[in-house]
Each structure stands twice: as C-alpha cells, then as structure tokens.
Amino acid sequence: MLGTWHALELCRAGYAVQHLEANAAPQGASVRNFGLLWVSGRRSGAELDAAQRARHRWEEVGNDIAGIGFRATGSLTVACTPGERKVMEEFAAHADAAARGITYVEPEELRARNPAVQGDVTGALHCVHDAVVEPRRALGALRDYLSARGSYTYHPGRTVVGIEERALIDVTGTRWEADLVVVATGSAFDSLPGTERVAARLRRVRLQMLETERFARTVTTALADADTLRYYPAYAVVPLDALGAQGPVAAVHHLQLLLVQRADGGLTIGDTHAYDEPFDFALDEQPSTELLARAERLLGVPLPPVARRWEGVYAQCIDGDVCAREELSPGVWMVTGPGGRGMTCAPAIAADTLRLAGA
Numbered sequence: 539m540l541g542t543w544h545a546l547e548l549c550r551a552g553y554a555v556q557h558l559e560a561n562a563a564p565q566g567a568s569v570r571n572f573g574l575l576w577v578s579g580r581r582s583g584a585e586l587d588a589a590q591r592a593r594h595r596w597e598e599v600g601n602d603i604a605g606i607g608f609r610a611t612g613s614l615t616v617a618c619t620p621g622e623r624k625v626m627e628e629f630a631a632h633a634d635a636a637a638r639g640i641t642y643v644e645p646e647e648l649r650a651r652n653p654a655v656q657g658d659v660t661g662a663l664h665c666v667h668d669a670v671v672e673p674r675r676a677l678g679a680l681r682d683y684l685s686a687r688g689s690y691t692y693h694p695g696r697t698v699v700g701i702e703e704r705a706l707i708d709v710t711g712t713r714w715e716a717d718l719v720v721v722a723t724g725s726a727f728d729s730l731p732g733t734e735r736v737a738a739r740l741r742r743v744r745l746q747m748l749e750t751e752r753f754a755r756t757v758t759t760a761l762a763d764a765d766t767l768r769y770y771p772a773y774a775v776v777p778l779d780a781l782g783a784q785g786p787v788a789a790v791h792h793l794q795l796l797l798v799q800r801a802d803g804g805l806t807i808g809d810t811h812a813y814d815e816p817f818d819f820a821l822d823e824q825p826s827t828e829l830l831a832r833a834e835r836l837l838g839v840p841l842p843p844v845a846r847r848w849e850g851v852y853a854q855c856i857d858g859d860v861c862a863r864e865e866l867s868p869g870v871w872m873v874t875g876p877g878g879r880g881m882t883c884a885p886a887i888a889a890d891t892l893r894l895a896g897a
C-alpha cells in the first residue's frame with residue numbers, strides 16, 4: 539500500500555512511474571489487514587495529523603475509484619462492563635476525543651447506529667471519522683486506475699536486490715534509473731544492502747486474523763472492544779485502571795477485538811500481536827476461539843462458520859515516528875514501518891515523502 543500510494547501521488551505530480559513488485563501479486567500486510575482507516579486510536583501530534591490528512595485523501599480517491607470499497611462507516615468501541623464504560627466516558631470528556639470526532643453513546647444510541655450489536659453492552663465510543671476499504675481489492679483497483687491514465691507501469695515478479703544512486707538493480711541484473719526512487723519493502727526491510735540503519739529503527743509484529751462466511755445482518759460500523767484502549771496510544775491520556783486486568787488469553791497473545799464486515803458480507807475478525815522472532819509458523823487456535831467468542835457476545839447471535847484464517851506481519855517503527863523514512867543513497871528513499879496504521883496513513887506518508895524529496 540505504501541508503494542502504491544507513492545506511485546499514485548507521483549503520477550499526480552506529473553512523474554511517469556515504474557512500479558516493481560517481487561511477487562506475482564502482492565501478498566504482504568496490505569492485503570492481509572482489516573482495511574480499517576482508524577483515526578480514532580491515533581496519538582496526538584504527527585500521527586493524528588497524518589491519519590486525518592490520509593482519511594481525507596482516501597475518501598477523495600475512494601469516490602473516484604469504486605473498486606477500493608471506501609465506506610465512511612464510523613466505528614463503535616464497545617464497553618461491556620461498568621469499568622470499561624467509566625474509562626470511555628472519561629475519554630469522551632477529554633479534548634482529545636473531540637479532535638478525533640469521538641463521542642460517548644449510551645446502549646440505545648449504540649444500537650440505533652449499529653442494530654447488529656445485540657449483545658449485553660454498557661455503552662461505546664463512537665468515532666465518526668473511522669472508515670473501511672477492501673484490502674483484497676484496493677491495490678488492484680488503484681493500479682488499474684493508474685494504468686488507465688498511461689504514465690504508470692506495474693512490473694510484478696521483479697525482486698530488487700541492489701540500490702545505487704537514483705537507481706535500483708533487480709534480480710535479473712536490470713538497472714532501473716529514475717529521478718526519484720522509493721523503496722517500500724514492508725516487513726522485508728532488512729533484505730537489501732545498505733538498509734542496516736533503517737532496520738535498527740524497526741521491528742516486525744505478527745498478527746492472527748480470520749474471516750467468517752457471509753453474516754446475514756448488516757454490521758453498519760466497524761467494531762472494537764475495550765481491550766483496544768490498552769493498545770491504541772490515543773487513550774493513554776486517561777487512567778485505564780478501571781478496565782481491570784486483561785484476561786489471561788488476551789494478555790498472552792496481546793489480543794484485542796476488531797471486527798469489520800466485508801463488502802461481500804463476511805466478517806473480518808482479529809487480532810493478536812507477537813513481537814518475538816522467530817515467529818511461530820502455525821496459527822494458534824486458542825486466541826481465535828477467544829476472538830470468536832467475543833465477537834459472538836457483542837453481536838448477540840451465533841456467527842457463521844469461519845471461512846479462512848491467516849497471519850500477517852507488519853514492520854513497525856519503534857522510535858515513535860509515524861514511519862521510518864530515510865534517503866539511502868542520493869534520490870533513493872526507503873519508506874516503511876508504519877506499524878498497525880499503514881493502511882490508514884499511507885496517503886499522507888506518500889505525500890510527505892514527495893515533499894521531503896522535493897518532488
């Protein structure tokens with residue numbers, strides 16, 4: 539998604555773009571995510587600013603390219619205990635809530651906004667800015683749009699192995715020269731020579747996800763549970779003690795519930811976080827069972843069968859920057875490490891690269 543958004547902004551700025559991709563089709567974090575454009579949880583400052591600019595750009599482009607599947611659904615972060623409700627009410631009273639378009643809603647209003655939530659809930663944070671795109675389709679839709687405009691060529695199956703001044707070398711030995719080169723290799727951030735300094739600012743995080751068959755009802759907003767308050771930095775401005783201790787399975791797997799209904803009706807449900815490499819090659823059933831039980835409790839009805847499960851790995855910048863962006867060699871910029879906000883922030887990250895590179 540980072541590479542593709544850079545391509546889009548470069549084409550818009552008048553450049554002709556050659557887009558190299560190692561695989562026959564993208565298989566990285568950008569096709570494995572929820573497709574959540576999550577403004578609500580962002581840290582105040584540069585991160586929130588990037589998310590807000592990006593959200594605006596996603597909507598603009600989403601209106602032109604239907605295949606992205608942009609929907610301004612908003613989100614509900616749902617409380618199920620009095621303690622969770624207390625924390626959410628406190629956050630809603632903080633100035634940071636208004637900056638993110640977040641208000642506290644009682645169960646009645648919650649159900650009016652999302653009638654699919656039939657479980658026993660005590661309230662929710664409603665964020666009007668959160669939105670959704672379709673991760674399996676968005677990259678292809680963006681590429682088709684760019685290809686049709688003539689100044690963009692996509693080259694799948696071209697693994698880059700070397701970096702030179704204003705040039706890349708691919709595995710066949712072909713040299714790709716350009717006025718500006720953007721290297722957006724996602725979690726493969728340490729696979730190229732000369733990337734050691736950037737790699738030192740990054741870590742990989744592995745997540746587990748699943749998707750159900752078509753859910754008969756319409757889930758009108760994205761949904762999250764109160765464990766997300768522990769992970770998203772926005773909520774650090776209020777005391778979280780009233781949430782109580784995290785459940786044992788959730789604590790081991792750094793688990794939170796996020797749920798999005800896909801355009802075809804399936805429910806994407808996640809996620810977990812593992813930080814220590816080497817990652818397990820196997821998908822662990824225990825957190826999946828926990829996530830399904832939480833989703834079922836929230837919706838108050840049995841879920842359809844699970845249709846697919848997968849893992850995903852993203853690169854995360856560990857020094858607090860929105861992403862790691864460095865000029866590796868004259869005219870060659872590496873951009874990666876947006877962590878769990880890469881889908882959300884990609885348009886703004888691309889715009890910032892062009893500005894910094896003077897493009």
Ligand SMILES: Cc1cc2nc3c(=O)[nH]c(=O)nc-3n(C[C@H](O)[C@H](O)[C@H](O)COP(=O)(O)OP(=O)(O)OC[C@H]3O[C@@H](n4cnc5c(N)ncnc54)[C@H](O)[C@@H]3O)c2cc1C
Pocket residue numbers: 539540541558559560561563564565566567568569570571572573574575576696697698699722723724725726729745746747809849850851852853873874875876877878879880881882883
């Ligand atoms: C399970 C999961 C859920 C997530 N949910 C969300 C969400 O809902 N909202 C959100 O904002 N963020 C989310 N994220 C984070 C987001 O998906 C990532 O931050 C983002 O997709 C990263 O994009 P990227 O382009 O940097 O990396 P990638 O998508 O990994 O793309 C990198 C590309 O570079 C290619 N490549 C690598 N090396 C080479 C090479 N040497 N030569 C040529 N090509 C190469 C790869 O093949 C790949 O296609 C989630 C991540 C995961 C894993």
